[in-house]
Amino acid sequence: MHNSMRIHIDGFRKGAFALALFLLLTTVQAAFGHEGSEHVMGTVSKVSAQSVTVDTADKKTVEVGLTAKTTYTRDKKKVAASEMKVGDRVMIEAKEVNEKLVADSVQLGTSASKGK
Numbered sequence: 001m002h003n004s005m006r007i008h009i010d011g012f013r014k015g016a017f018a019l020a021l022f023l024l025l026t027t028v029q030a031a032f033g034h035e036g037s038e039h040v041m042g043t044v045s046k047v048s049a050q051s052v053t054v055d056t057a058d059k060k061t062v063e064v065g066l067t068a069k070t071t072y073t074r075d076k077k078k079v080a081a082s083e084m085k086v087g088d089r090v091m092i093e094a095k096e097v098n099e100k101l102v103a104d105s106v107q108l109g110t111s112a113s114k115g116k
Contacts, residue, residue: 051063064103
């Protein structure tokens with residue numbers, strides 16, 4: 001019985017290690033996005049035709065430029081840029097251009113007030 005308990009504990013440790021490794025890699029991927037890009041997630045606090053300002057969960061304010069090439073989606077369906085409103089939750093995939101972030105894509109979620 002002692003050996004079977006050791007095998008069970010060793011299996012648990014391997015599973016816990018694999019889970020921790022998976023979570024670490026997932027976090028790193030989310031933080032850095034795709035190669036050469038960065039993800040910005042949070043709530044829209046200001047929006048104009050040229051940029052969007054996002055308040056992130058870690059209490060930072062990030063301004064991201066918008067261009068004619070920026071794409072917008074909600075529920076995996078394309079939407080117009082005008083759909084983005086103050087209070088919307090967003091996930092933006094952006095890249096650095098001339099030391100500023102510029103959005104490649106904006107995924108719109110629910111508004112912060114509707115999501116609560």
